[in-house]
Amino acid sequence: MSQSIQRAAEVLELVAQEPRTQAEIAARLGVHRSTALRTLQTLCDAGLTRRRADGRYGLGYRLAGLANVAAEQFDLREIARPALERLGRECRHTVHLAALDGDAIVYVDKIEQPGMVRLYSQIGQRVVLHTAGVSKAILAFQPSDVVERMLQGHEFTAHTTTTITNRPDFDRALAAVRERGWAEDDAEYEDFANCVAMPVRDAGDSVVAAVSITSLRASADLGTLRGLTPLLAETTAGISRDLGWRPAGPETTDPQEAYR
Amino acid sequence: MSQSIQRAAEVLELVAQEPRTQAEIAARLGVHRSTALRTLQTLCDAGLTRRRADGRYGLGYRLAGLANVAAEQFDLREIARPALERLGRECRHTVHLAALDGDAIVYVDKIEQPGMVRLYSQIGQRVVLHTAGVSKAILAFQPSDVVERMLQGHEFTAHTTTTITNRPDFDRALAAVRERGWAEDDAEYEDFANCVAMPVRDAGDSVVAAVSITSLRASADLGTLRGLTPLLAETTAGISRDLGWRPAGPETTDPQEAYR
DNA sequence: GCTCCTTGTTGCACCTGCCGCAACGGCGTG
DNA sequence: CACGCCGTTGCGGCAGGTGCAACAAGGAGC
Incomplete structure (x- = not known):
C-alpha cells in the first residue's frame, strides 16, 4: 500500500540476510542510489538498521529490543x-x-x-x-x-x-x-x-x-x-x-x- | 528524512509499548485515520506488526525472526x-x-x-x-x-x-x-x-x-x-x-x- | 429490536514530499 | 595520481501519500 514503507521493509529483509553496501541495496530495490541512502538514513535514525564499522549496513540494535517486547505480546x-x-x-x-x-x-x-x-x-x-x-x-x-x-x-x-x-x-x-x-x-x-x-x-x-x-x-x-x-x-x-x-x-x- | 518511514518506525515504537487501536495510533501520530490504517496495513504485510484477536495492533512475528538474525550480526x-x-x-x-x-x-x-x-x-x-x-x-x-x-x-x-x-x-x-x-x-x-x-x-x-x-x-x-x-x-x-x-x-x- | 461506536474500505482531488539526476567532496585502494 | 565507492546537497517533476467523505459491517449496550 505504502511504497516507501514497503521498500523499508524490503531493506530490513535484505540486510537481515547479510550486511550489505548502499549500492547493493539500491540495485536490489531497483531504485536510485540516493533514494536507497535516504531510506537507510531514516531506518538508522530509528535504530532499525545501523552502519557497521566496515561501512556496510546491518540490522539495528533497536530490533533486539522490539523483539523482546514482541515476545511478551x-x-x-x-x-x-x-x-x-x-x-x-x-x-x-x-x-x-x-x-x-x-x-x-x-x-x-x-x-x-x-x-x-x-x-x-x-x-x-x-x-x-x-x-x-x-x-x-x-x-x-x-x-x-x-x-x-x-x-x-x-x-x-x-x-x-x-x-x-x-x-x-x-x-x-x-x-x-x-x-x-x-x-x-x-x-x-x-x-x-x-x-x-x-x-x-x-x-x-x-x-x-x-x-x-x-x-x-x-x-x-x-x-x-x-x-x-x-x-x-x-x-x-x-x-x-x-x-x-x-x-x-x-x-x-x-x-x-x-x-x- | 523520509516521512512515511519515520512514521512507520513511530508506529512500531507505539505498539511496542502496548497493543493499540487504529484510532489511537492515528491520534498519536497526528494523522488522518485512513493514513494510519494504510501504514498499518503495509507494516502488517511485512509482518512487522499484526492485528491481534482483540482488534488492536501489536508487534509482528517477523520482528522475532529479524532479531534472531540481528543478534548474530x-x-x-x-x-x-x-x-x-x-x-x-x-x-x-x-x-x-x-x-x-x-x-x-x-x-x-x-x-x-x-x-x-x-x-x-x-x-x-x-x-x-x-x-x-x-x-x-x-x-x-x-x-x-x-x-x-x-x-x-x-x-x-x-x-x-x-x-x-x-x-x-x-x-x-x-x-x-x-x-x-x-x-x-x-x-x-x-x-x-x-x-x-x-x-x-x-x-x-x-x-x-x-x-x-x-x-x-x-x-x-x-x-x-x-x-x-x-x-x-x-x-x-x-x-x-x-x-x-x-x-x-x-x-x-x-x-x-x-x-x- | 434499536442505536451508537469503531473499524475496514473505496474513490477522489490536492499537493506534499519522494524520486531521480547530477555534481561535488572525502576517503581508501591500486 | 587516478579510480571507485560513498555521503551530501540542490533542484524540478510527478508519483504517490494524504486528508476527506461516505458507506458497510460488526459489536456493545440498552
Whole structure:
C-alpha cells in the first residue's frame, strides 16, 4: 500500500540476510542510489538498521529490543514455549510452531538442536502453504471459505519430486490429514527433510496453530517420525489445554456444540 | 528524512509499548485515520506488526525472526554475552552493556535478575547521555571533538534532584571518571536506582562500550556498588581482551601511544 | 429490536514530499 | 595520481501519500 514503507521493509529483509553496501541495496530495490541512502538514513535514525564499522549496513540494535517486547505480546508463543522445549528434548529433532496470522500462516517459534543443520525456516516467515506439514495440519481443519481465501492465487510450485503440484491432490492430502489426525511433509520442499505435524486448538475449538517435528531424512525417515506422533499429540494437546481448549466429550462431537 | 518511514518506525515504537487501536495510533501520530490504517496495513504485510484477536495492533512475528538474525550480526554482543552473564550471576544485580553507535550510545544487551523490578532501559534504546553511568564511562574517554559533537544540542534535563543539569558540572564528572576509572549514576535518572559503570576498549585502545551494574537504592546503595568495581573491572577487562585489546605496559600510558 | 461506536474500505482531488539526476567532496585502494 | 565507492546537497517533476467523505459491517449496550 505504502511504497516507501514497503521498500523499508524490503531493506530490513535484505540486510537481515547479510550486511550489505548502499549500492547493493539500491540495485536490489531497483531504485536510485540516493533514494536507497535516504531510506537507510531514516531506518538508522530509528535504530532499525545501523552502519557497521566496515561501512556496510546491518540490522539495528533497536530490533533486539522490539523483539523482546514482541515476545511478551505473543501469548501463544509464551504459552507454548515450555511444551515445545520439552518436545525438543525428548525427540531430539527440530520443532516448529506455526500459527494462523490473518490470511497467512507464519512460523512463531522454533526449537533447534545443537549441532543440527539449520533449516530454511525463520520465525515470522510465511509458511509455504502446499508443502509444509504445519500448513496442512492447520488448513485441514479450517472452514472451506477460509481455505478458499488463503489458497486464492496460490501457486503450487514444484520444489522437489514429491511436491503436491495441484489443488485436487492437495485437497486429498487435507482429507487424509483429517482422517489420521496428523499431517506430513514427505520431502516436499527440500528433498533432504521431512516432517510430521499436528494441530493446536483454542478455547473455541478452532485450529489456530500447529506443531511439527522436522528431521533430515538421513537421520530419521518418515516412518521413524510417524512413531513420534504420540509424543507430538501429547504436546499439542497440552498447548491446546493451556489455550483453554477442552477435550470434546462424545456428545459434543456433533456440530450442535457450535451453539455453545 | 523520509516521512512515511519515520512514521512507520513511530508506529512500531507505539505498539511496542502496548497493543493499540487504529484510532489511537492515528491520534498519536497526528494523522488522518485512513493514513494510519494504510501504514498499518503495509507494516502488517511485512509482518512487522499484526492485528491481534482483540482488534488492536501489536508487534509482528517477523520482528522475532529479524532479531534472531540481528543478534548474530552484533559481534560485540556475541562476544560480551558470556562475561555479562557471569557478572550477573556473581553480583545479582541488573547488568547493562551499552555501545557507541554512530553519534549515539545505545543499550546493546541487558541481564536481568529474576524477581527484580524492571528498569526503564530497553535494548536498542538510546542512553540518556547526561545521567547514565555507561554514557559517562564512554564519553570520558572519547576525543573532545567526538564529545562535542555528541553533546551538541543536548538538553541537560533534570530528572531527579541529583541530575547533572549543566555542561561544566558534566565535564567535571567526566574528569572524575577518568581519574578513578569508573563512572557512577547517583540516582540521576530515577530516584530509586543507582549504578556504577566501566569502559570497554577495543583492539585500537578506543573506548567503544561500557558495562554497568544497576541496583535499586533499597537493595544496594552506591557504597555497596563501589565495592563491586573490582568484579566489574574484571568483566570489562575480559571483554576488552576478547575484542583484541592488549593491556598497556607502563611505557605506553603516555599519549605517545596514539601514534600506534 | 434499536442505536451508537469503531473499524475496514473505496474513490477522489490536492499537493506534499519522494524520486531521480547530477555534481561535488572525502576517503581508501591500486 | 587516478579510480571507485560513498555521503551530501540542490533542484524540478510527478508519483504517490494524504486528508476527506461516505458507506458497510460488526459489536456493545440498552
